[in-house]
Amino acid sequence: MKAGSNLEKVLTSGHFAVTGELGPPRGASVEAVEKKAGYLKGMVDSINVTDNQTSVVRMSSVAVCKLLVDMGLEPNLQMVCRDRNRIAMQSDLLGAYALGIRNVLCLSGDHNKFGDHPQSKNVFDVDSVQLISIVKKLRDEGKMLSGQECEGVPRFFIGAAANPFGDPFEFRVTRLAKKIDAGVDFIQTQCIYNMEKFRKYMHIAHEEGLTEKCYIMAGITPLKSVGMARYMAKFVPGLDVPDYYIERLKGVEKRKQAEEGIKIAVEQIQEIREMPGVAGIHLMAIEWEHKVPEIMEAAGLLPRPKVD
């Protein structure tokens, strides 16, 4: 065991793992965190806590992770390179570990231009691949980037993201390989809708032996409506929503679109389970956490395994 987190235990014991996601509130409400977390309790193996996603100011991801630890849930701390330099990152990593956080997901971060403070100065001192190497150095060498030995070594299970649908497609598996070289243990992908392209990506990754070197979890975001599907297709760079899903949602009456969206997600999960090299799913029910139990039940992924 590298970190001994529940996610690591589930993955290493060969179970099909499921992670969830919780977006912190735009405010200081503990109740808001507890409410969302309540829907995920017992449903997933670990909960990603986003780090000011879409560059909108939200409660600190470290703080929310700690609230989850206190609730007996396992958090996965998302950390982006946009807002912190290497000093703040290492400091937050040490603090996060001290608070009982055992998983960390290293990300570049959405550009601040998209958020609610587009006038802000961004950092990008290191990139996401380099951040992986920092977390690994802390864990495996017990040393900071400066060479300073840690008084108490933070042992994280190290994650990163991958987007099989970003361009250039030919470079996407290479980027995955770089993240593995840098020290990643698990990968969570961008939301998958184009199953054909994902299959192709996984095939190349599998052929290159990369699926033996890290756990790849496929990103699933259920579509709530045809409007959401259209928005994702049109306005989210690097997302690929094929027309047939849009047509399918359009084909059902409005009040039944959410149900249809869940049906699509469940079908995707079933298809993904059969793909060689996929170790689990990352279920991002964006502002739809209360639907997670229903999706998990329908996908036959309950109860979650208990691994000691």
Next chain:
Amino acid sequence: MVVAERKPIEEILAMVADFKKVLLVGCKGCVTVCCAGGTKEVGILASALRIARKKAGNPLEVVEHTLERQCDPEYVDQLAPMIKENGFDAVLSMACSVGPQFIAKKYPIQVFPMLNTTFIGGALEHGVWAEFCQSCGNCIIHNFGGLCPIARCSKSLMNGPCGGSANKQCEVSPEIDCIWHLIYDRMVELGKVEKLRTVFPIKDWSTSRDGGPRKIVREDLKL
């Protein structure tokens, strides 16, 4: 070159609102090349200021002058007789922001920047300039097919494109090329794409502005 653009006329008029007589100084360096602060632009701005103030019933006298460069003291020194004898309320510099600072250091008179110094770049076509360098102080572009991910990737990524790269465009704007897509294409063209497979190490920013304001001392050139 340093690429700059002139501030909006409203902002400039507000700066000079209390003045009766100003010296408008252009520069024959970079800002002449990028058509922001050379002799021609000095003439245009001087006319615009005179017309606006005349229209407002509060005339402004604008004396025009363009120096060889404003980033060398020997040229800035040439302003001494003009400033001494003409009773200017202020000097308006049309150089990059180095110019007004050199003038301010030399003369006990208020100095105002007429330009926004924008970036180190080049012309893509007539009338279009783009950023190419962030002056990080330790050039690494040979690792990326001669293209700079520090200045030209919105996130200064050193290990490949982020998830927002789509159709060769940056997620920040369709007007911005995804430099990582261009780097990839270029490395394929050069037959060196396998070099991008290696993790590029964490950059030392101490040579950049992060190490504090920088200075170059060339002992071999000092007099």
